[in-house]
Amino acid sequence: MPELQHTATAVVLTALPVEYEAVAAHLTDLEEDVHRNGTRVEIGRLGGTAWRVAVAELGEGALNTATLATQLVEWLRPEVLLFVGVAGGLKAELEIGDVVVGTKVYAFQGGKQTPEGFHARPEVWHGSHRLVQTARSALRELKDIRGHRRPIAAGDVVLADDRSALAGFIRRTYNDAYAIEMEGSGAAHAALVNGSLDALVIRGISDHADPGKAAADASGSQELAAAQAARVAVAVLRKQRPRGTGGDSEEGPQAGGARYGGDHIDFRGGVFLGPVTGKGREQR
Numbered sequence: 394m395p396e397l398q399h400t401a402t403a404v405v406l407t408a409l410p411v412e413y414e415a416v417a418a419h420l421t422d423l424e425e426d427v428h429r430n431g432t433r434v435e436i437g438r439l440g441g442t443a444w445r446v447a448v449a450e451l452g453e454g455a456l457n458t459a460t461l462a463t464q465l466v467e468w469l470r471p472e473v474l475l476f477v478g479v480a481g482g483l484k485a486e487l488e489i490g491d492v493v494v495g496t497k498v499y500a501f502q503g504g505k506q507t508p509e510g511f512h513a514r515p516e517v518w519h520g521s522h523r524l525v526q527t528a529r530s531a532l533r534e535l536k537d538i539r540g541h542r543r544p545i546a547a548g549d550v551v552l553a554d555d556r557s558a559l560a561g562f563i564r565r566t567y568n569d570a571y572a573i574e575m576e577g578s579g580a581a582h583a584a585l586v587n588g589s590l591d592a593l594v595i596r597g598i599s600d601h602a603d604p605g606k607a608a609a610d611a612s613g614s615q616e617l618a619a620a621q622a623a624r625v626a627v628a629v630l631r632k633q634r635p636r637g638t639g640g641d642s643e644e645g646p647q648a649g650g651a652r653y654g655g656d657h658i659d660f661r662g663g664v665f666l667g668p669v670t671g672k673g674r675e676q677r
């Protein structure tokens with residue numbers, strides 16, 4: 394089978410080395426490239442797909458992510474932007490190694506402080522409908538991964554106390570959020586200002602956002618969570634075709650001519666330079 398041409402780019406953002414390494418492990422033929430302002434990426438191939446994948450380790454924080462993600466989008470012109478990494482779990486049902494696909498990302502720190510208390514002024518970005526749908530399908534096939542398609546809370550804070558005032562505020566104000574992390578809102582905003590970019594935040598649960606975080610991290614939970622999130626991200630890309638390749642997902646019609654369907658011919662994706670005439674024939 395001939396190797397597919399890598400016709401479109403997906404950018405995968407990470408904050409930590411463990412997240413970066415988990416994604417890069419799925420790619421081949423990696424080569425480093427450097428933006429004129431110094432931001433570095435490794436670009437490789439995702440075998441069996443048309444995707445060229447650029448993975449970047451940007452460091453922590455939403456502002457840093459938004460700034461550098463915008464830089465990378467302008468440089469590499471991707472069709473897809475993913476943020477892949479680890480997060481704290483906000484729901485009792487979550488286990489270490491579960492993966493949360495962000496249907497929404499909340500920036501939870503915005504608001505107004507008044508004598509009557511803090512009034513939240515949240516911002517929210519929805520995950521790309523195309524990618525959320527693809528993630529649903531991909532997770533059904535990843536039988537050994539517990540996947541959740543739920544909102545994610547993002548802010549420039551590491552939550553390691555589930556009884557703190559901040560934890561209580563998030564439970565009251567963003568009660569449907571399943572995970573808390575730091576960079577997703579930055580990636581989502583960069584995708585929004587680009588205008589035509591599909592984006593998704595995928596997070597593996599590495600702790601429960603409680604005093605046990607340090608012990609969980611020391612036990613290898615971040616490595617497990619990052620690996621699980623990377624597996625989901627790769628599964629999404631494998632199922633999601635680049636635009637203009639004969640369908641948005643792997644189940645779609647194939648590009649490049651007609652297909653015989655038993656009692657009809659499917660010409661979707663074909664190119665014709667003149668009239669096409671069909672002729673019926675008696676079946677025997």
